Amino acid sequence: MSAGPRTLPEFMAQALAMELEAVDRYTEFADAMEMHNNREVASLFRTMAQYEGKHASQIMEQMGWTDAPKPPAGGFGWPDPEAPETVPIDEVHYLMQPWHALQLALAAELRAEAFFGELAQATTSESVRRAALELQAEEHEHVELVRAWLEKVPMPDGDWATDPDPPRYLD
């Protein structure tokens, strides 16, 4: 990982962008699931979007921002094409169950935790390092929350994706 953002505002802008991208993606998923009448999963994604939105609001408040800062030219330099906390668009299925959704959320939180940890190690700015460690700890809390949540939902049966009226016939 490169040294990343050099100042605290640059770092917080990056953290904010990560949260806002996660809000957008979870909202897209929630809308799509509602459209396909998978209401339980839609509700879960909506909740995830709300959580990420709260984190974004906290960052805005903490920095005294009223608008999100403009992204730097060339983007934020995420390790992957999208921000670490963003679930890739193709990882959902219209018949998925809450367990699947929480697995995706868990993976996203773990990526975010690792991202902040690596950034804290790589940065040469003490203020960025402190903030990165703080956010890493917050992401770790989220990881534990999602894990606890996962224990409360049933693991899907092996045939969870079986649709009696599938869009695509193979035989």
Next chain:
Amino acid sequence: MNDVATPTAVLVAANYKSGYKPIWCPGCGDFTVLSAITKALAALQLPPHEVAVVSGIGCSSRIPAYTTCYGFHGVHGRALAAATGLKVARPELTVLVTGGDGDGYSIGGNHFMHACRRNVDLTYIVMDNHVYGMTKGQASPTTEPDWDNKLSPGGTGIRSFHPLVIALASGASFVARAFSGDPNGMADIIAQGVRHPGFSFIEVLSPCVTFRPEQREWKNHVHAAPVGPTDDAARAARRIMTDDGFNIGVLYAGDRAPYPANPGTATRVPADFEAEFEL
């Protein structure tokens, strides 16, 4: 124009999204194309009322309704024809054209070539998933010849259409390839396409997770084009013909002068045309 966004000092992507929710399958690549378009428009700070999104028919052609820009959801394969007329008559508008591989390369194939040839200042974004998704999974012009499915057992055996080379050979002055799994990169490419004067063609690899679930693997194959764009069409053609189909980025940016807009002066009012259609 859909729900007009309240003007704000700085436009953000959300200002370009309408209240209509996409009906695409969860996991569809078209979601991120919509997102990339809104991010590109925000990056360009183009007010929604100065942008028109024109489409034909198909899953991806639903995009105009999902934006707050002016929209025209037209006839199958005729999006480029409608957009050409619009841009020539209203040159002050930024005109985006969106659609899929069936709409653009088959039903609208001839319009595609001639739009490239005319070089009107349009940005054409094709979400290519190598299948007709809306009609439940028939082979499209870009489908691989050996794609075996119930509707084309053993595959069609027909060579795939090569849209980027066709675009280049037909005269498009900007040719790029993007990937739906990289919406931020795609937004940058779309913004470059909009800025480019003349016909900009952006082919987006946008997996159909329902009828081509194997396309989820595309994310493991795409990679940034190893070299930057060239303005030499022959060199671009060689690169595109010999690449693996997964090079992402602007591949060609020429400087051919765009078709000049000439809105002229209207001598008839809309009621005159309506009268001609009266029964």
